[in-house]
Amino acid sequence: MKLTLLGTGCPVASAKRFGPAQLIQDQEHTVLIDCGSGVTQRLLGAGCNGAQLDAIFITHLHSDHIVDLFQLIISSWHQGRDRPQRIFGPKGTQHHIEQLMALWQQEVVHRTEYEQRPSTSALSVEVEEIQQGSIITIGSIDVTAVEVDHSFYHALGFVIESGGKKMVFSGDTRPCSALERAALGADLLLHEVFIHNAFKADFIIRTEQTIANVAAYHTLSSDVGKVAQRAGVGTLVLTHFVPPGCDLKQLHQEVSRDYSGSIVMGSDLLSIEV
């Protein structure tokens, strides 16, 4: 299967790193994980589009992971999609999407009445809430949900298996033993990272307390290599760079002190065959 990183950023806007989103493709099926800012443009950059998606999985309801969900739904319709989007996410996803579709209801009514496109199926959404241990099968791709530790925020990571290969996505989490167990022996671990030494308090955007609070629900660059080493994964791919602009050479050196496997610094539109 092929993993393409569509967005490797975080809530901080960046011209290089769009919001979190990942594309998984095997011979026949296409799965999207998260819908961060710019996901529809990045899908096109990856040679895909929203009309082709078989399922969308949401790690959690923080805005950076779902902010372009409606844009994805409406643009998929413009791209000729003729079936509802299937969305799987944690508790609260159903409510969020009901509210989202209600917010845009007038837009949908006006467009469908005026534009008279052959199908409106793409504007329907099928939502299924999932939890720790849920296994969803999309063709030959199995996706298993793992509850991770994003502090007070309910969040999921995912184990993705196809053709005898296994990838694990952390979503947003601080170091999490359940995720580590799920990642044991995985071919690839895609993990978020918080680069602690890249931040300085300035008393306008962030105080020392802000930095400490944000760091406390992410995985520090001084910890992420230890997680990968304990799990014994083949390759560690870093994503969700907080902040999006950081010294990658320094980060690589820091992580490689703890992890002896292959380290990939994720970048938007990077594809990896697993």
Ligand SMILES: [Zn+2]
């Ligand atoms: Zn995030």
Ligand SMILES: [Zn+2]
């Ligand atoms: Zn988050």
